[in-house]
Amino acid sequence: MMQLRNADCEMRNKNKHRRGAGIAGFFIALLFLTPIAQAERVDHIVAAVNNEVITSLDLEQAVSINEALSGPALDRDLLLKETRDGLVNRQLLLQEARRLKFVELSEQDMLAQVEAFKKRMGSPAAFAAFLSHARLTSRELERMLGDRLLVERFIGKKIGLYVRVSREDVRRYFDSHAEQYRGKEFPEVQKQITSFLTDQVLGKQVEQYLADLRSAAAIRINPL
DSSP states (O other): OHHHHHHHHHHHHHHHHHTTTOOSOOOOOTTOOOBGGGGGGSSOEEEEETTEEEEHHHHHHHHHHHHHHHOOOSOHHHHHHHHHHHHHHHHHHHHHHHHHOOOOOOHHHHHHHHHHHHHHHOSHHHHHHHHHHHTOOHHHHHHHHHHHHHHHHHHHHHTGGGOOOOHHHHHHHHHHTTTTTTTOOHHHHHHHHHHHHHHHHHHHHHHHHHHHHHHHSOEEEOOO
16 A cells, blocks of 8 residues: 555646656556556546555446447446446456456457447447547457456356355245246246346355455545
């Protein structure tokens, strides 16, 4: 934590002398590691997870992706806060995934992520406009989406493989939500309910895993 505070002081002191010339550049990759030694290159640190920082530019880029995929948020302040908290959680999981090293991504995996994102944008022109708005290159977006995929696969292997929902649990849910499934027979919706309950259990276990990671990590959250 002292190292992080020292980095902040160094950044503010150097920026006083460089204000006229402007900042040479930003480190722009969502969840891409930003060493403390490079703190003077970022505009504002919104959070720090162990020895890695999340900048306001990282946050804005993540928000841009969320809005591109889901549409503009009604409450932007809430979106910023939730996205910042999500970046902290993802950084914790990224650090753990890289430490344990039992999940790997290929170049083809990351390229496939970019291609899927392009399709979500609707057209090459819309994709190019997004990159320009978010101040990203295609390669930087590839790294960001790759980090997201790495976290998803890590959760799947570390936690998801051990999540089990019994047929009895599924039947119990079906019987207790009879109004929701009126006119349906149990076999018709069994897979749907199983998937829903599995996601619920997985979500709770991920929350507990993150709580354990947080308790052992050095985390600082700055005001937005």
